[in-house]
Amino acid sequence: MLPLLPVTILHVNLTSKEIRVEEFDDIDVIKKFCGGRGLAGYLYLTRYDLTLDAFDERQPIIYATGVLTGTTLPSSGRTSVIFKSPATHRFFKTNVGGHFGGELKAAGYDLIIVEGRAEHPVYIDICDDRVSIEDARKYWGMDNRQINNAIRSEKKDEKVQLTTIGQAGENKVLFSSIHTSIYNAAGRGGGGAVMGNKNLKAIAVRGHKGVKVAQPERFISAADSLWEKACNNVGVQGLSMYGTSIGLAFSNSMETLPSYNFQTGYCDGADNLSGPAMVNSGLVERRMGCYCCPVGCHRYSVVKDGQYKGSYTGGPEYETLSAFGSGIGITDPRTVVKANEYCSLYGMDTISCGHMIQWLIECKEHGLITDEQAGVKLEWGNDETVVELTRMIAMREGIGDLLAKGTKLASEEMGGDSYKWAVQAKGLEQSRVETRSTFAYALAFAINSRGPDHLNSECLAERGGSKEAISLIKRITGSEKYAVSTNTEKRADIVRWHEDVYALGDSCGICAFPTTAQHWMDEFDIAEVLSAASGLELTSDEVMLMGRRTITLERLCCALLGYTRDDDILPYRLMNEFSPSKRENSGDNSTEMLERMKDDYYRLHGWDMERGWPKKETLEMLGMGELIPVVSKTITLP
């Protein structure tokens, strides 16, 4: 099969047990939305009812491999998982690496759409053209490591790749994650609970086919030159050596490392958690790579001494080290590895899970809960508390049942002022980025259709941390002077470019590191590889428009559900509490600053200023006019 022509979709209905394959070949839609994330969003909006409850069995969950996944394009092995989030009650895109996407492509499928709910736990078994729904009752209750081992043993094939949920997904923890290759997680938004609600424990895939491209010589020439660029990139080498927490100690020194539930930007001793420190101490045993990625930023860590001796897991990544480390005042990386292991096995988003613990500790400080009520000693820096609460959340034991609901619902139940230290917006806990000293991030987090999170844009370039970053900011804004993260000018332009290229990258299966974090693959490169692979001649402007339409479509999904610009906010703490850092002009994300940047952003997009909804004329201009009647039954577009 050739990338995009056609897009092969496997439909599985767990209620009716119907299995069918669709060859989607509407070239007009494909040219507008690409495949992967873009096409999945289009299919969701046009074929399914987004207004139904997230746990309604008619809501689909879509596994969308990247268009270029399965080829030798570097860092192209990623898969988007799309569903309605039970945490945010919004259309939710999440994205994962590992090896599931490459195997699914080898089996001959681009997308899997699962609808319905099985009568009892099942897994979907795919081996090339043979697809079946299998009984998984004996696997229910297993963790992610056990289920991978069990199904591979059952199949007598170690090469089977799986996407799975652990006990947290079964227990419908609202931030439970979906795992591939055991330790890679489509972490955010509660996709694990969506699978758990469908009684879907796993999807097992084995593929013996392969992927072809339309113009092999042209493709391999473009892909090879990107490999050369990657291998000669200093950032890639550093990331490969020390992983995503390579800059943690630097952030700490700049007082921008979210610590003590975003009350400070500095945590004494947190330098122990940095990538170089963990490599040098021997905690990180080796690197792990996603499908066809030259970077291998993923870690594999083993605790060799202390009370958590014997724990092992993929990770920990930067976000986990901040969520379970500096965020709680934990400075022993072995404790973070233990908590990370639980999250890997039970299947939970480490960002949200770590945040729940931070929030609960503050609840005690404000007199809203006691140690006796919680069943653990609530204080900053207590290793046992972190590990035990993580387990209790996954199992919904005791206070864990409240925490499993996420900070938005939990703070409503806890009452008092607890919403003030619930560092969430739209029902999603904020990623570990100090937005009070990085204002493109602040804007990007506020307008992000899924919540305050870095994985929809990742505007690292605004900090001007490298020659490439400064030159990118100049290309977007016209001047190098905007490569300063505490400047509020031109943030809308910076955010929109990053969102467009991020969405395009997701649709192609390309990781964020090449495009938005390390700048060794841009829209010109993507246009070239996508053209060579598919045979469609696409320009850089056309591929960026694919990204723009994806972002616009996802915004339309927000509008359909009644969300407006009033919902485009940051967590209370970030907007109302001051946090000094060593960056000039940092402080807080005031309403005034945010609203001004939001005005710029909506104007740039051609969305209306009152609600932040795409205007009809904007949709027509983008060639998305056919979507106007789709949403007009529910809302009136400006």
Add this chain to the structure above:
Amino acid sequence: MKRINIDPSKCVGCRICEITCSFHHFGVFSHELSNCNIDSEDALGNFTPLICIQCEERSCVHSCPVEALSIDPVTGAVRCDHDKCIKCGLCIKACDHKGIGFIMLDGEDRIAVCDLCGGDPKCVKRCFIKAITFEDDDAVCDKENSL
């Protein structure tokens, strides 16, 4: 002469070697149609590239009952004459390195073994992490002895 050298401790399991090999030999990105394989134990983070290392013993060549296997005098790679091969699998059993195996091509089993891409192995070029290298025989022997 140069030989393939493997360092499993470096391998990150990305499988780029597999599909680079299949593309170069068969024009398709497929980890099944490959002369190299990654033996993956992802739960424990263990990955081992399995590929012919042009060993001294050449057990595969000696085990072949029909002399289908031979050694390329220029590159030192093991060659398979597929017309002679009777697909008995004795070479696979004889190889201690798991460097030779069957692939399924057009519905038929076929022996697959690294041909060093004629002396310029493509997988080595792509292995960013240098888990698979192509080195002078003496250097490889020194490394093996030091182990």
